[in-house]
Amino acid sequence: MSPTRTAVICALFVAIGPMSLALYTPALPALVPVFGTTASVMKLTVTIYFLGFAVALLVAGPFSDAFGRRPVLLVFFTVYLAGSLVAALSPSVEWLLLGRVLQGIGAAAGVTAARALVRDLYTGEEAARIMNLVGLMVGIAPAASPTLGGILLHFGWHAIFGAMVAYGLMVVVLAYFMPETHTHPDRTHVLPRNMVAHYLALISDRGFLHSGLLTSMIQGGLYTMPALMPFALIERVGLTPLQYGFAMAGGAGCFMLGAFITGRLLRRFDALKLIHVGVVLVFIAGLAFAIGLRLGPPTFWTVWAPSALWTFGLTFVMPGSTMRALSGFPGIAGSASALLGFLQFGGGLLASAIAALVIGDAMTGLMTLLPIMALLAAIIHWALNPPPVDPRIPQNRIDDIKSRI
Structure with a gap:
């Protein structure tokens, strides 16, 4: 497939994850009285979505290596x-939680298979440019979804999940007609011994570990915001859902602008060098959350501006970190993509769970949890100091681990 066609298909697959998250967030405060529950329980509908997503990633990756994308x-x-x-037909919050976890499980394949699909067809800087183009197009989902969710909420909360049903039908049809890009599937990848060996080989690679831990803080922070922002901006600042x-x-x-700028810069600069810029921007955003929200009553700008800067900085990090994580593992690209996604969504899962179960107050979560994640991202980036990307398959490491299991 051409780079453009690859990017469009992958963007539609990847977008199912953020769309299912962002479309729903304007309804969170409104659903508290509908289901007769608390704000903390409604935040758990975000957390359990992450849980289903993160766990399913670890299964979807090896299965895509074994049976094809x-x-x-x-x-x-x-x-x-x-x-x-x-979820659309839920009579109680328990059914809503079940629907959300099934959505998370199902959406996991979009991220895993899309990244692996790119790795099947392209490598190096070309793969980084395609992933950046995917990010630019995927930015449409979180851009349009909250606005669309606010509009659909006027027709009842069921309409929001009706839109998700329609999107689900679309990607099922698209997957049915897409060509298979993994030409040498190997069913031994799903043997427990091999799955363990592949994941151990990945986490023992310093370049992969750097990318995984760094993005677990930065992208995980972005995934944590939907559990906090609606309560901060709607309940505390006073915005309407629309x-x-x-x-x-x-x-x-801001995400789309950052992806556009990053795409231009990738024509002149190495993708790995742009990671430094992104980490600095996210660290500044963390400081803004920590300081700005403590200077006085929350306002739209003190809540929104740091989140926008964080989102902008993320676009400088993702192409290089994704390319570094997958470059050395073409034979297990699905597993590498799955573990990378697990770490990213695992960061969001852990942080959103802490926000819902430990901190409780959305504003406190923004001014403490996100600055901590930004600080950890900076420490991880400069402390791990990963080696240059090695394009060779680290098969010896995998074989050595298998021999010891």
């Missing part, structure tokens, strides 16, 4: 479609 996408997207129907949607669209616009 297309069949795995079909199965997982069907699960997503079922979860969307359950105004919140437009605010989040502005933040996603």
